[in-house]
Ligand SMILES: Nc1nc2c(ncn2[C@@H]2O[C@H](COP(=O)(O)OP(=O)(O)OP(=O)(O)O)[C@@H](O)[C@H]2O)c(=O)[nH]1
């Protein structure tokens with residue numbers, strides 16, 4: 001990737017729309033205006049101006065557009081940035097892109113390249129850049145809020161503070177190595193150890209969060225479980241409001257796991273339909289049952305479906321504290337008093353489905369709400385934090401001051417990789433690949 005080149009890209013989605021936004025960034029960004037609009041008419045920075053966009057060679061009028069100029073470093077990328085807000089038709093877009101491509105030293109941006117330049121120019125740390133990708137991909141309210149909070153720098157600030165605490169500790173440790181004992185307060189090592197342990201415990205507590213931030217981002221997983229014919233697939237369809245899974249009176253209909261994505265009270269949910277649990281009639285059904293059990297073991301919440309017309313004890317054995325139980329086929333059966341926890345529903349008529357959705361919503365909210373510290377949102381952060389705890393454990397157990405200092409240095413390095421303040425060159429391609437073109 002060549003940062004000396006000026007990059008451009010459509011920043012709005014392709015297709016017909018009222019307006020299309022083109023973004024241009026780099027030291028020659030202003031050329032887009034002087035070549036396409038007027039040679040001596042770059043608008044004052046941050047002032048929107050209506051201009052004619054013309055073909056630089058033929059002089060053909062392409063469109064009338066709003067033109068904005070942001071002078072470095074006061075722009076999203078920290079470079080000179082130009083935006084054209086044209087009309088959003090395909091022909092206009094194609095013409096603008098074709099012309100920009102002919103300008104010297106201009107090239108189409110790669111996915112995430114604008115944000116990458118912003119990161120490289122110190123406009124944001126990596127957690128904030130990742131939050132932008134999350135915000136662009138957010139489908140639900142909870143995802144949007146989490147991304148916004150991270151974009152505000154809450155997560156980056158937390159990790160940065162930990163790193164600052166460590167660097168302060170390290171300074172003392174290095175002093176202890178460099179100076180002889182009598183020049184330093186006697187309890188200094190002890191004090192440092194207390195600080196290190198406090199920080200180690202804070203990071204461990206942050207890690208021990210049930211993966212809630214990652215779940216909020218990736219989706220909360222709920223699995224439907226029950227006997228064959230209990231009505232699991234019917235319930236999946238009722239909750240998804242579409243015919244996602246095959247329903248039939250034949251026991252053993254579902255084999256493969258069927259996932260549907262739902263938005264329940266603003267939370268992203270992945271609901272999985274599974275094979276009815278019994279001793280299967282053949283290898284295929286048994287494989288389906290095996291998969292159902294495996295998925296149940298990883299799920300955040302189990303939705304156990306009792307067949308109201310034949311509530312069986314095997315199904316009841318699946319119920320634990322992480323379960324919502326429903327009494328299905330309540331339209332043709334009488335809910336039993338022996339199962340007071342079971343919510344009566346009918347997947348067929350839709351009775352009780354709203355109450356079930358409410359119950360699911362409150363179960364999820366209970367797990368996510370009332371959080372004071374910003375949640376950990378990515379496996380990448382988790383791995384770095386785990387690394388850093390391991391180094392701190394080693395530092396606390398180190399028999400010699402210089403070994404301890406080295407482990408603290410490594411713990412700091414792991415924390416620094418999260419925000420991108422230390423060597424992360426190898427990570428950048430992976431992180432920014434997640435983005436859209438134009439972001
Ligand atoms: N009356 C009534 N019938 C239902 C209800 N829910 C499901 N059924 C019927 O029960 C039968 C089985 O439904 P499915 O949804 O396929 O059951 P399943 O649990 O997915 O079954 P397997 O995939 O075989 O494990 C079908 O004939 C449905 O129409 C309900 O609430 N009331």
Ligand SMILES: [Mg+2]
Nearest residue numbers: 232233253254
């Ligand atoms: Mg089924």
